[in-house]
Amino acid sequence: MYVSAIPFFFALYQAFKLLSYIDKKKAFSELSVKALKNIKYCAVIISISYVPGLPFFYIVAKLEDAPGIMLIGLGIIFASTIIAVFAAVLQRLLQEAIDIKSENDLTI
Known part of the structure; x- marks a missing residue:
């Protein structure tokens, strides 16, 4: 259980950073994608x-x-697997939204 505490608290810190990005209106940024990727790995x-x-x-x-x-x-295994899948889906959706946003910015 001590081994799993380290990635748990790191993922908790990444979730806090993700919430601060959302609060600063930087939700659609590469930093948010990176935080979701770290949560998935944890x-x-x-x-x-x-x-x-x-x-x-x-x-x-x-x-x-x-x-x-x-x-x-x-x-515990099931819950962390569900969280990893959910974070992977959110990461993919956010990355696609960022790509669409950058395409729209270039066309105007």
């Missing part, structure tokens, strides 16, 4: 860091006769 790192721990969750669940413990590890 979510992938978190999900990958929990995969090797699943056998330990299984052993503890079997010893303690508590199958809900296994769902904790799977839930």
